[in-house]
Amino acid sequence: MRACVQHASRSGCCGNKTGANDPEIALPTSLAPEANHLLASLPAVDKARLFPHLELVQLPLGHVLYESGSQMRHVHFPTDAIISLLYVMEDGASAEIAVVGNDGIVGVSLFMGGETTPSRAVVQSAGHVYQLPGQVLKDEFLRAGPMQHLLLRYTQALLTQMAQTAVCNRHHSLDQQLCRWLLLSLDRRHSSELIITQELIASMLGVRREGVTEAAGNLQKADLIKYRRGHITVLDRAGLEARTCECYAVVRKEYDRLLPEVRFP
Incomplete structure (x- = not known):
């Protein structure tokens, strides 16, 4: 093409x-x-x-x-x-x-x-x-x-992601929310690196920047990510999956069920 x-x-x-x-x-x-x-x-x-x-x-x-x-x-x-x-x-x-x-x-x-x-x-x-x-x-x-059939199934999967995000933001820790957010982003990239600021992450998660700094620091201390100004590199994806809440798995399972032809890592 x-x-x-x-x-x-x-x-x-x-x-x-x-x-x-x-x-x-x-x-x-x-x-x-x-x-x-x-x-x-x-x-x-x-x-x-x-x-x-x-x-x-x-x-x-x-x-x-x-x-x-x-x-x-x-x-x-x-x-x-x-x-x-x-x-x-x-x-x-x-x-x-x-x-x-x-x-x-x-x-x-x-x-x-x-x-x-x-x-x-x-x-x-x-x-x-x-x-x-x-x-x-x-x-x-x-x-x-x-x-039409593809778009309707995708819309249902997207609604599941929206609903699960609301539940996650209400009931789970910021560390877990950040892990979920990182995993969802990684699923949609061909790289383990994300170029994004803490301010933007805070805006995405609806929290204060200081909270993102602390959560990212916790993940870095656990050797799950490496964070430097404007860059996040995931070092241990399996570790992130183990640390996050069930929300990521719920969303991923629903996408796999509704859109088996859509490839994820």
């Missing part, structure tokens, strides 16, 4: 828009449309119909894909980017309700008929997404074919 890479800013995307089959620039496998597991699992005939409408966009850390209540015009399929869905309070406080990576799609409200959502979508880990016009996806959804 070949495509043009656009660079995004908070005010929108710039650069020439080209489809995923454009012959201008050869892409590595990690940036092909099939790097997103939902797109990869579609039958060939559906890919042939959708892929010409895809546009590859490069997103920086902290970029806002959509704000609360804004009209959605596109959906996004991440390849190597990770997107956090946040609920933002009137006083500016926020907390993550779900994370989306190469396992899914950002913008489920559009094909579910809502068009808007009270959440905000923020880039948690810089990378690339494939942007698709909302009307193209709606037309494909209404075909009632493989894409």
